[in-house]
Amino acid sequence: MSMRELVTGGAACAVPGSSSSSSNPLGAFANALIGSSSKTQGVLKEIPNAAAASPHAQFYPHADDPVAALPGSELDRPFLQSNPQGSEFIRGFRTADANGLADAWEEIQRQPHFDRVYEGATPAPPIQPSLDGPPQRVLSSFLHSFVDSSRSGIPLHPTPLPLLGLSQGDKQCIRDRSSIMARHIFADKSEEFINAQVNALLSSLEIENDIHARGPMPGRFRELEDYWNESQGVLKPGAHAADGWVTEFSQNRPHHGDLEAWAHSFEQKHGAGGWASEFEQMDIRSNLALSFLFFPLLSRALSSLYVHEQAQLTSVDQMRGGNIESLAAIQQTRMLAHTLSQNSDPKFQNSKFLQFVSKMSRGELIIDDNQVKPASENWATEYQQQYNGGASWADEFVHDEASRDLVFRGPDHWAIEFGAERLQQESVDDQWVNEFSKLHADDWAEEFGHQVGERALGDSSSDNWANSYDEFLNEQLVAKQRSDASRGVYVFSDMNPYVGHQNPLKEGQELFRKGLLSEAVLALEAEVMKNPENAEGWRLLGITHAENDDDQQAIAAMMRAQEADPTNLEVLLALGVSHTNELEQTAALKYLYGWLRHHPKYGTLAPPELANSLYYADVARLFNEAAQMSPEDADVHIVLGVLYNLSREYDKAIASFKTALKLKPNDYSLWNKLGATQANSVQSADAILAYQQALDLKPNYVRAWANMGISYANQGMYEESIRYYVRALAMNPKADNAWQYLRISLSCVSRNDMVEACDSRNLELLQKEFPL
Amino acid sequence: MANTELKSDNLFEMMKAHLASDAGKELTKKIGLVYQINIAPKKIGFDEVSYIVDLKKGEVTKGKYEGGKPDAIFSFKDDDFMKVATGKMNPQIAFMRGAMKIKGSLSAAQKFTPDIFPKPAKM
Numbered sequence: 030m031s032m033r034e035l036v037t038g039g040a041a042c043a044v045p046g047s048s049s050s051s052s053n054p055l056g057a058f059a060n061a062l063i064g065s066s067s068k069t070q071g072v073l074k075e076i077p078n079a080a081a082a083s084p085h086a087q088f089y090p091h092a093d094d095p096v097a098a099l100p101g102s103e104l105d106r107p108f109l110q111s112n113p114q115g116s117e118f119i120r121g122f123r124t125a126d127a128n129g130l131a132d133a134w135e136e137i138q139r140q141p142h143f144d145r146v147y148e149g150a151t152p153a154p155p156i157q158p159s160l161d162g163p164p165q166r167v168l169s170s171f172l173h174s175f176v177d178s179s180r181s182g183i184p185l186h187p188t189p190l191p192l193l194g195l196s197q198g199d200k201q202c203i204r205d206r207s208s209i210m211a212r213h214i215f216a217d218k219s220e221e222f223i224n225a226q227v228n229a230l231l232s233s234l235e236i237e238n239d240i241h242a243r244g245p246m247p248g249r250f251r252e253l254e255d256y257w258n259e260s261q262g263v264l265k266p267g268a269h270a271a272d273g274w275v276t277e278f279s280q281n282r283p284h285h286g287d288l289e290a291w292a293h294s295f296e297q298k299h300g301a302g303g304w305a306s307e308f309e310q311m312d313i314r315s316n317l318a319l320s321f322l323f324f325p326l327l328s329r330a331l332s333s334l335y336v337h338e339q340a341q342l343t344s345v346d347q348m349r350g351g352n353i354e355s356l357a358a359i360q361q362t363r364m365l366a367h368t369l370s371q372n373s374d375p376k377f378q379n380s381k382f383l384q385f386v387s388k389m390s391r392g393e394l395i396i397d398d399n400q401v402k403p404a405s406e407n408w409a410t411e412y413q414q415q416y417n418g419g420a421s422w423a424d425e426f427v428h429d430e431a432s433r434d435l436v437f438r439g440p441d442h443w444a445i446e447f448g449a450e451r452l453q454q455e456s457v458d459d460q461w462v463n464e465f466s467k468l469h470a471d472d473w474a475e476e477f478g479h480q481v482g483e484r485a486l487g488d489s490s491s492d493n494w495a496n497s498y499d500e501f502l503n504e505q506l507v508a509k510q511r512s513d514a515s516r517g518v519y520v521f522s523d524m525n526p527y528v529g530h531q532n533p534l535k536e537g538q539e540l541f542r543k544g545l546l547s548e549a550v551l552a553l554e555a556e557v558m559k560n561p562e563n564a565e566g567w568r569l570l571g572i573t574h575a576e577n578d579d580d581q582q583a584i585a586a587m588m589r590a591q592e593a594d595p596t597n598l599e600v601l602l603a604l605g606v607s608h609t610n611e612l613e614q615t616a617a618l619k620y621l622y623g624w625l626r627h628h629p630k631y632g633t634l635a636p637p638e639l640a641n642s643l644y645y646a647d648v649a650r651l652f653n654e655a656a657q658m659s660p661e662d663a664d665v666h667i668v669l670g671v672l673y674n675l676s677r678e679y680d681k682a683i684a685s686f687k688t689a690l691k692l693k694p695n696d697y698s699l700w701n702k703l704g705a706t707q708a709n710s711v712q713s714a715d716a717i718l719a720y721q722q723a724l725d726l727k728p729n730y731v732r733a734w735a736n737m738g739i740s741y742a743n744q745g746m747y748e749e750s751i752r753y754y755v756r757a758l759a760m761n762p763k764a765d766n767a768w769q770y771l772r773i774s775l776s777c778v779s780r781n782d783m784v785e786a787c788d789s790r791n792l793e794l795l796q797k798e799f800p801l
Numbered sequence: 802m803a804n805t806e807l808k809s810d811n812l813f814e815m816m817k818a819h820l821a822s823d824a825g826k827e828l829t830k831k832i833g834l835v836y837q838i839n840i841a842p843k844k845i846g847f848d849e850v851s852y853i854v855d856l857k858k859g860e861v862t863k864g865k866y867e868g869g870k871p872d873a874i875f876s877f878k879d880d881d882f883m884k885v886a887t888g889k890m891n892p893q894i895a896f897m898r899g900a901m902k903i904k905g906s907l908s909a910a911q912k913f914t915p916d917i918f919p920k921p922a923k924m
Contacts, residue, residue, distance in 0.1 A: 580923065610923045612808035612883070671924065677814050705922035711818040716922065732923060739920045745824030769888035770920055777916050 204231055519585035527555035534566055541569060544729030546577040547761050557589070564594035571603055576698070578732040578757060578764040583607050596627040602668060606702075609675050617675055618643045621652075621668055631655040631665070645676055663692035663699075670702060679710030697726035701733045704740075713740040731760045735767045738774070747774040751783075752801040759796055771795075809840045809882045812918060813852050813861050819919040820859040828917055832856040834909050837871040838882070845876045845902060856917065873905035873913065886918040 208227050527533045530552065537552035553570040557563060567590035574583035584607045590600045601624040608617035622643055626635040634651050649672050656665045666689035673682030686703040693699055704719030717740050723733040738753035754771035757764055768787065775784045786794045819825045834856050839849040853862045853871065877885065881900040884890035892913055895901035903910045 578923070606924050610921075612811045612921070614806060674924065677811065702924040705924045708922035709815055711815070711822050711919070713822075736922045739922050742916075743819065743824060743919045744822070745827050765889075766887070766923075773888045773915050776914075 200234070203234060207231070517581075517585050517588060519582065519589060521554050521558070522551060525551050525555055525558075527552040528558065530555055533559065534563065534569075537566070537569060537573075541573055544727055546573050546729060546731060547763070549573045550577065557586075561589075562593045564590045564597055564600070567593060568597065568600050568603070571600070571607075575603065575607060576727075576730055576732050577761045578735045578767060579761070580607055580610055580766075584611070598624055598628060598664075601627065602664070602671075605668070606671055609671055614645075614675055615643075617671075618645060618648055621672060622648050624668055625651055625655065628655075630659065630662075634658075645672075648672065649676070661692065663689040663696075666692070667699065667702070670706065674706055674709070677709075679706055682706045683710070695726060697723040697730060697733075700726065701730065701736065704733070705736055708736065708740050708743065711743070713744045716740045729760055731757050731764060731767075734760070735764060735770070738767065738770060742770060742774050742777075747777040750774045751778070752799045755792070755795045755799045756801045758792060762790065762792060807840055807842060807850060807879045809852075809877075809879050809886075810850075812883065812886055812921065813854075813863070815919050815921065816854065817861045820856075820861060825859060829856050829859040832912050832917065834872040834912060835866065836909075836913060837866050837874040839874065839876040840879055840882055841876065842879050845878060849876065854917075871905065872909035873903060873907075875910070875913065876902040886915060887920060888915040891915075 207230055527536065530536055533552045533555035537549050537556055540546075540549035540552055550570065550573050553566055553573060556566040557570060560566060567586050571583045571586035571590055574580070574586055584604065587600055587604045587607065590597065591604065594600065601620050605617050605621040605624060608614075608620060619640075622635065622640060625631050625648075626637065626640065631651075634654055639647060649669075652665065652669045652672060656662075656669055659665065666685045670682045670685035670689065673679070673685060683703065683706050686699060686706060690696070690699055690703065700719050700723035704716040704723065707713070707719060708716035717737060720733045720737045720740070723730055724737075727733075734753055734757035738750040738757065741747070741750035741753060751771060751774045754767045754774065757767045758771065761767075768790070772784060772787050775781075775787055783795060783798060786798075816825075820828065836854045836856065838852045838854060839845075840852065841847050841849045850863070851865045853860070853864070853866045855862070877895075878900065881890065881895060885892055885895050885901065890900070892901060892910075892915070896903060
């Protein structure tokens with residue numbers, strides 16, 4: 030269990046029964062910070078307003094400003110109205126809980142956490158401080174040797190150093206921080222050893238050490254109280270400029286530059302390329318150690334409420350950036366987690382849902398518009414990639430830049446931003462704010478907590494919720510990849526073997542003809558990468574995607590085709606059909622009208638001024654005129670059929686498609702259109718016959734296979750539908766709709782084992798289980 | 802032509818026919834509840850159109866429920882409703898995100914699953 034879990038009193042700490050403390054000193058510590066769990070329980074009944082009773086909200090006193098600016102903020106709890114609780118909090122420190130706090134502190138000291146950070150990292154660099162060179166280099170390597178000495182346990186000896194010219198402020202900073210830090214990095218050593226180490230460090234740096242004068246550990250509570258007093262001071266009316274520790278933090282810096290504060294302040298003092306660059310090159314262990322060294326104890330305790338320890342630098346920065354909303358959300362989820370943990374159903378206790386909520390409450394997960402992302406792990410990974418020897422930061426960044434076209438707004442955005450040293454600091458902050466304003470934490474925590482409290486959820490329903498979370502987490506993987514396509518941007522495949530092919534268009538046409546749709550997609554992608562203005566390449570790519578049952582990509586490709594050739598009739602019809610499928614009437618109408626207007630024969634029927642205010646009735650009338658003009662033109666009947674689909678006049682649509690089929694009996698896509706229309710007008714049995722015709726003409730027609738599945742499912746024949754979906758997916762595993770429908774059908778026949786296979790996209794298993 | 806632009810309209814129209822089919826009758830047997838679904842074009846609570854999905858009688862009607870209280874009332878944005886009805890988004894997740902608001906009995910809401918909606922076929 031990580032220290033943060035203990036400190037924050039996560040799920041593991043909040044098990045029913047162990048209400049307050051005795052078994053868990055860190056829980057006591059957490060409770061001292063957060064408020065006792067019984068208090069939290071009481072608070073829960075009155076969410077959202079009573080949430081302010083949580084004392085630690087005190088530390089973010091200016092939070093009300095950004096919150097108030099957000100939509101829905103009227104639901105948010107007030108941050109500033111809890112002074113009584115605040116004083117209770119501080120009293121807790123001074124009196125009753127002081128012992129518990131001390132115990133908790135000792136417990137923290139004994140946690141092997143920091144040692145673990147050191148283990149598993151790269152082998153120790155030699156502890157050989159090079160003691161010549163420019164002052165900042167000397168200081169740097171000397172501090173390294175101080176940190177390194179923790180691993181070996183070798184006492185650090187006072188070393189005569191060249192004149193470093195440290196200012197009084199530097200000295201104070203180093204002295205204060207090193208005495209705190211030493212207790213972390215030498216957690217397994219005795220007090221004497223720690224003092225000796227610190228003394229050696231300080232005397233080497235010619236810093237006067239007053240540690241002994243203050244007694245063995247006077248710094249602990251003094252630190253806490255200082256922060257508290259500062260934050261209290263800030264709470265006074267008119268003085269809500271910044272939170273206490275952030276102010277303190279800023280004061281330690283000579284300039285208010287951007288974060289990595291300490292490194293930067295040194296950079297500013299000692300010139301660029303000094304210790305700051307050293308700092309970036311260090312491996313992650315020292316980095317962490319040093320960042321702890323210069324961050325106040327309390328800030329760590331608090332920030333670890335929502336960010337993993339490893340994210341120290343960022344967490345402080347994010348706080349400073351005003352991301353208080355995250356804390357509001359976390360506060361809500363923590364309370365929810367607590368309520369849920371009172372549910373005695375063991376299944377529920379072990380559910381991923383509860384784990385999920387707990388993780389949310391600890392800030393390990395945050396919810397983006399479309400995805401849950403692990404807040405810290407992601408970040409930590411990024412961080413390690415950046416700092417851990419091999420993968421150079423530059424490579425990482427170039428790679429991120431390259432993929433930015435595709436992953437424009439992804440969740441690792443802010444991690445990348447961080448890597449880019451916050452060049453776009455503001456946008457990142459905005460993103461956070463947006464994310465959390467979307468969370469509506471108040472809403473659901475209130476409603477859900479309430480219902481759970483009333484035991485409105487039966488036994489089975491908690492399973493439902495638990496299951497849905499497994500589902501949810503799986504969805505996110507897919508959502509990430511698909512979110513771009515949904516915005517109309519074509520998403521190219523990775524690792525396309527047809528790149529560099531001599532004539533990918535010809536290859537693509539050949540593959541399409543053979544019905545190898547997914548292969549054809551790759552070849553055609555290679556073509557349009559080579560010739561981005563090739564309308565035919567894009568058109569065929571769009572058609573292929575549509576037949577492969579991927580409408581989003583189909584629309585994206587067709588839009589490019591239309592850009593390249595705005596009057597291509599096939600493209601216009603395909604766009605009309607795709608938008609009809611997506612139930613987007615206005616867009617569909619526009620393209621179908623475009624078809625008429627650009628048609629060499631019927632263009633005269635379409636008055637250009639109509640294009641600005643399209644009404645369905647007008648367009649339908651024009652197409653009927655066209656159909657009367659040349660009843661032998663199958664295409665007109667096809668467009669009419671699509672139009673009638675748009676207005677849900679299915680009988681007319683079916684008649685139009687049947688007329689067209691008399692003229693074009695071998696058009697498999699026409700058979701599919703007929704089938705889809707019949708299916709949508711709940712004539713599923715007829716639809717299946719039409720789909721069968723289409724599949725006889727084109728056995729690899731993924732869309733028709735998927736439509737077959739839909740027809741069976743709509744008739745309640747889920748078992749059959751599963752076989753067809755699986756068949757479609759075997760031909761195109763990227764057909765997302767089919768995956769979603771497959772999942773619904775699997776749950777309808779209560780095949781939870783196979784739902785798992787579906788979630789992990791284990792086609793092999795599904796095909797074995799559901800052969801056609 | 803319908804005078805609104807809601808995608809959900811199509812689905813509810815489809816559902817009217819669907820509930821008359823055998824599969825639809827199974828649904829009424831299985832669920833037997835009345836839902837009111839409010840669909841907003843852009844933002845929940847604004848310009849909402851209400852549908853009653855009566856899975857007792859097997860009817861879909863436009864407009865607010867008359868004759869008592871529905872078992873549960875849901876509010877969605879048009880897009881989000883389509884996502885939930887087609888299985889792109891799970892109802893619980895929609896609720897979590899605030900994409901779906903629920904009033905009424907949560908146990909009735911639990912039965913609100915994507916399989917009560919017919920799936921649109923694609924041309």
